[in-house]
Amino acid sequence: MTGQATPRDYGAAARTKTNERALDAAIAAFLWAFRIVVVLVIVVGSYLTVSSGKYSIDVWVDLLVGGASLGGMYALIALGYTMVYGILRMINFAHGDVFMIGAFAGYFTATFLKNIGFLNASPLASIISIALMMVVAAIVATLVAVAIERVAYRPLRNSPRLVLLIAAIGASFFLQYTVKGIVGVGVFAYPVPTILSEPVMLPIAESLRLQWLDVVVVGSALLMMVSMYLFVQRTKLGTAIRAVSEDAPTAALMGINVDRAIVMTFAIGAALAGVAGVLFGLMFIQINFYSGFLPGIKAFTAAVLGGIGNIPGAMVGGMFLGEVESVGPILFLDGLGVPSPTQLKDVIAFTLLVLVLIFRPQGILGERLSRTRA
Amino acid sequence: MSASAVPTTVEARATAAWRGVVSVGLIAGGVVLYLCVVGIVPIFSTRPLIQDVVSLGQLSLLLTFLSGGYVAVARAPRGPLAGILAGALVGLISGAFLSGLILLSTAVNLRAFLPNASPELFELLTLGSDPAVDGFWVPMVVGLLGGALGAGLALLPRRARELVILNLTALVLLGLFAGLARQRMLSGDFGDIADQARNVFASEGLTVVGALLTIAVTSLAYLAWTGLHVRARARSMPAEPRRVSAIVIGVLIFALVLAMPWLGGKFVAQTVAMIALYILMGLGLNITLGFAGLLDLGFVAFFAVGAYTVALLTSTGDFGLLGLPWWAAVPFGVVAAMVFGVFLGLPILGIRGDYLAIATLGFGEIISILIKSDVLKPWLGGPQGITSIPPPIATQPNDFLYGPVQIYYVALAIAAFIAFASWRLRASRLGRAWLAIREDEDVAEALGVNLVQSKTLAYMLGAAFAGLGGAILVGLLGSVFPSTFNIVVSINVAAVVVVGGMGSIPGVIVGAIVLIGLPELFREFSEYRYLFYGLVLMFMMRFRPEGLWPSRAGRREMHGAEGPSTALPLDATEAS
Numbered sequence: 001m002t003g004q005a006t007p008r009d010y011g012a013a014a015r016t017k018t019n020e021r022a023l024d025a026a027i028a029a030f031l032w033a034f035r036i037v038v039v040l041v042i043v044v045g046s047y048l049t050v051s052s053g054k055y056s057i058d059v060w061v062d063l064l065v066g067g068a069s070l071g072g073m074y075a076l077i078a079l080g081y082t083m084v085y086g087i088l089r090m091i092n093f094a095h096g097d098v099f100m101i102g103a104f105a106g107y108f109t110a111t112f113l114k115n116i117g118f119l120n121a122s123p124l125a126s127i128i129s130i131a132l133m134m135v136v137a138a139i140v141a142t143l144v145a146v147a148i149e150r151v152a153y154r155p156l157r158n159s160p161r162l163v164l165l166i167a168a169i170g171a172s173f174f175l176q177y178t179v180k181g182i183v184g185v186g187v188f189a190y191p192v193p194t195i196l197s198e199p200v201m202l203p204i205a206e207s208l209r210l211q212w213l214d215v216v217v218v219g220s221a222l223l224m225m226v227s228m229y230l231f232v233q234r235t236k237l238g239t240a241i242r243a244v245s246e247d248a249p250t251a252a253l254m255g256i257n258v259d260r261a262i263v264m265t266f267a268i269g270a271a272l273a274g275v276a277g278v279l280f281g282l283m284f285i286q287i288n289f290y291s292g293f294l295p296g297i298k299a300f301t302a303a304v305l306g307g308i309g310n311i312p313g314a315m316v317g318g319m320f321l322g323e324v325e326s327v328g329p330i331l332f333l334d335g336l337g338v339p340s341p342t343q344l345k346d347v348i349a350f351t352l353l354v355l356v357l358i359f360r361p362q363g364i365l366g367e368r369l370s371r372t373r374a
Numbered sequence: 375m376s377a378s379a380v381p382t383t384v385e386a387r388a389t390a391a392w393r394g395v396v397s398v399g400l401i402a403g404g405v406v407l408y409l410c411v412v413g414i415v416p417i418f419s420t421r422p423l424i425q426d427v428v429s430l431g432q433l434s435l436l437l438t439f440l441s442g443g444y445v446a447v448a449r450a451p452r453g454p455l456a457g458i459l460a461g462a463l464v465g466l467i468s469g470a471f472l473s474g475l476i477l478l479s480t481a482v483n484l485r486a487f488l489p490n491a492s493p494e495l496f497e498l499l500t501l502g503s504d505p506a507v508d509g510f511w512v513p514m515v516v517g518l519l520g521g522a523l524g525a526g527l528a529l530l531p532r533r534a535r536e537l538v539i540l541n542l543t544a545l546v547l548l549g550l551f552a553g554l555a556r557q558r559m560l561s562g563d564f565g566d567i568a569d570q571a572r573n574v575f576a577s578e579g580l581t582v583v584g585a586l587l588t589i590a591v592t593s594l595a596y597l598a599w600t601g602l603h604v605r606a607r608a609r610s611m612p613a614e615p616r617r618v619s620a621i622v623i624g625v626l627i628f629a630l631v632l633a634m635p636w637l638g639g640k641f642v643a644q645t646v647a648m649i650a651l652y653i654l655m656g657l658g659l660n661i662t663l664g665f666a667g668l669l670d671l672g673f674v675a676f677f678a679v680g681a682y683t684v685a686l687l688t689s690t691g692d693f694g695l696l697g698l699p700w701w702a703a704v705p706f707g708v709v710a711a712m713v714f715g716v717f718l719g720l721p722i723l724g725i726r727g728d729y730l731a732i733a734t735l736g737f738g739e740i741i742s743i744l745i746k747s748d749v750l751k752p753w754l755g756g757p758q759g760i761t762s763i764p765p766p767i768a769t770q771p772n773d774f775l776y777g778p779v780q781i782y783y784v785a786l787a788i789a790a791f792i793a794f795a796s797w798r799l800r801a802s803r804l805g806r807a808w809l810a811i812r813e814d815e816d817v818a819e820a821l822g823v824n825l826v827q828s829k830t831l832a833y834m835l836g837a838a839f840a841g842l843g844g845a846i847l848v849g850l851l852g853s854v855f856p857s858t859f860n861i862v863v864s865i866n867v868a869a870v871v872v873v874g875g876m877g878s879i880p881g882v883i884v885g886a887i888v889l890i891g892l893p894e895l896f897r898e899f900s901e902y903r904y905l906f907y908g909l910v911l912m913f914m915m916r917f918r919p920e921g922l923w924p925s926r927a928g929r930r931e932m933h934g935a936e937g938p939s940t941a942l943p944l945d946a947t948e949a950s
Binding site: 020023024027030031034090091108111151152155156159161162163164165166167169170171172173174175176177178180181182183184293294297300301304338339340343344346347350351353354357358361 | 408411412413414486487488489490667669671720721722725728729731732733735736737739740743744747748749751824826827861865868872902904905907908909910911912914915916919
């Protein structure tokens with residue numbers, strides 16, 4: 001094609017100049033219309049729902065508490081996405097399936113504990129059981145994620161990003177359908193310790209009508225996140241991870257083992273996802289081989305919401321998404337007369353994702369390097 | 375990693391070599407264990423490949439042993455004895471994994487965790503003897519022999535090796551197709567010779583006679599091919615007869631493609647119709663993903679829009695609006711999909727790279743949730759879908775064009791048109807702008823390519839073809855249900871394009887035949903279809919990211935730094 005640029009090409013380019021400008025203006029107008037519609041839906045819907053008085057304050061409190069549990073879980077998964085993205089600039093598509101595998105590891109542990117009669121033996125035994133489930137889930141998830149990193153991602157580290165992304169999609173399907181092959185398509189009912197569904201008899205908790213489940217979920221999510229944050233900020237290995245994600249070649253010159261930092265990143269993210277898998281099982285009771293897909297995508301949404309590559313951002317984004325998903329359908333849509341609005345909770349979550357990507361790709365907490373990272 | 379890893383002394387080199395062999399054995403062991411636990415061996419063993427001799431399940435294990443031994447030779451120290459030993463060792467180690475599984479199953483109840491660890495599986499692995507007593511060593515012996523055989527195969531001279539591998543391939547392929555071929559030949563369209571089919575093809579798999587016949591024919595063909603130096607002669611042929619023979623071959627292939635539904639019968643017609651449909655959609659995504667480099671995982675959204683638009687316009691049932699004929703409704707379906715493409719595309723096309731994949735994935739999910747939700751139920755029928763949609767050509771059940779056959783021809787004609795259009799598009803100003811965007815967005819923008827417009831056009835065209843695919847599916851099925859439209863459709867199409875070769879038009883065809891055709895034809899495969907897809911995607915990205923039939927630019931690009939310089943002038947008129 002070199003040397004073949006005929007004058008006709010240039011003439012066409014000149015003629016389309018004004019058309020292009022008009023089109024750009026039309027696109028900008030379209031985007032503004034889009035923003036206005038979304039804001040209108042939220043404001044009008046909320047106003048109509050609240051003014052109709054159909055829902056008492058108790059309902060809203062319940063929704064908020066449920067949203068906090070959900071958000072804690074999303075935040076745990078989102079941390080894995082955000083750390084891997086920060087260090088490799090890739091969307092680890094298989095992360096949602098690592099989470100699902102964690103849920104299954106927890107399920108088998110819980111079933112074993114239930115069969116030997118330990119799960120509900122005493123409150124203490126129940127707590128130990130839950131801890132045990134989380135530990136097993138974290139270990140299994142870590143092993144799987146590290147293996148996937150070694151086999152599927154590491155050889156591709158210098159390839160174009162599209163190649164890495166497609167390999168990750170392949171890994172995701174591979175994990176999903178391996179689990180399907182092993183355990184079958186059935187739905188598995190999580191053996192939940194009975195103590196978790198009892199109400200918390202403490203002064204504030206009683207007025208919020210908390211169950212122990214909520215306390216366990218939010219508490220363990222917070223605990224994991226804080227210890228993860230301290231690990232990344234305070235330890236030598238954490239510093240290495242941050243250095244590699246800032247600038248891998250320079251970090252390597254400083255004597256940091258880049259491979260080790262990357263493997264650690266995958267391991268930590270997977271351990272958190274494994275714990276989140278157990279929390280998912282305890283909250284939603286039912287799991288199957290497909291359970292990881294939607295939470296995975298939504299947790300990625302949470303990571304983007306908070307600003308990808310940003311660890312506190314993933315926590316904030318997760319909580320925010322959990323609340324929006326829990327409260328949003330009823331608050332925004334019920335007032336507009338939409339039938340069975342909770343069917344559309346995923347629509348709200350994905351719309352939120354698209355909105356953030358369009359209007360604030362650097363996320364809620366912002367990020368310095370968003371241009372090179374996005 | 376560093377230079378210290380290179381062994382210097384002879385002994386050290388030998389130790390390193392044997393360590394390599396052992397690691398091959400461990401990998402092969404992991405593979406056979408995986409095949410059993412995931413259920414591939416138990417399910418495949420219900421399908422005989424050669425009647426009463428070997429089943430597909432046994433073959434999957436045997437092939438692993440064989441290829442383990444084959445690979446081991448390259449790692450082992452030089453010499454035939456060391457090679458055979460290495461192969462046997464690999465087979466022994468991998469067989470030991472299965473023996474371990476058998477022993478474990480006698481001690482613990484594995485089925486609680488692994489439903490596939492069934493008595494049938496162990497009967498297969500131990501060849502029918504009692505696992506607890508003397509059965510557990512059977513896999514080790516079989517592995518040892520298989521591995522040694524594989525190594526022996528690798529040590530054969532090139533011609534003999536090619537002959538054996540070709541024969542194996544022919545046996546597997548014919549064994550898979552045997553049942554279909556028999557059914558079709560006995561259907562009465564082929565006269566008296568067809569009765570011979572009973573002797574060659576069993577109801578599933580080849581008969582022993584058929585297997586021997588296959589080996590004889592394949593060997594003869596191979597000997598003729600190499601003995602007559604066909605390839606060298608073809609290459610040295612003068613230009614004129616060469617062109618004529620190319621045309622003759624082309625016409626023959628074309629005739630074969632046209633005769634497919636008649637040759638294969640009803641079931642094959644259904645399958646080739648699906649292949650044609652996916653070729654069509656793959657060509658659409660090829661514009662978005664292959665030319666412009668935009669990974670669109672929301673293809674299903676436009677597929678659904680096209681399908682529902684056509685369904686609404688043509689249905690004579692409850693939700694039908696106009697009762698148009700199919701042909702009249704298709705343009706509306708395509709336009710609706712395009713409009714959706716623009717509306718969804720405009721906001722997100724400013725996003726770079728992998729964010730786009732997630733955003734489009736989100737769109738796909740939004741659409742598939744909406745069509746089954748109560749909100750749109752009064753118009754789209756919710757989970758019950760829309761039914762009573764007339765086919766493109768009204769036929770009686772006994773007509774040749776009944777059902778999938780007409781869809782095959784319709785889809786094929788449209789696919790041919792799209793292939794031509796995208797071939798011309800790529801050489802156009804717009805096509806070159808897409809390629810530039812794929813190579814480097816910033817540079818393309820600096821050179822005056824309007825990013826948003828070019829991307830929107832790519833996205834819109836992709837959406838249009840997806841809508842067309844949806845319209846054809848409606849014509850094929852005569853109804854639409856929301857359950858058809860899930861993420862898996864997007865993944866199917868993306869896999870077809872990626873496996874075939876991004877940006878390559880023949881690649882899409884190859885991809886659709888491999889990924890859509892094979893699982894449709896064999897129900898045992900369709901069980902593991904997505905497992906296979908996942909594996910194929912990972913393998914392709916690792917070893918052949920440019921695809922099975924790559925375009926020239928794609929081959930250069932995907933190998934990143936190691937390939938030849940990307941500064942080569944981009945030949946816009948290249949034939950792919």
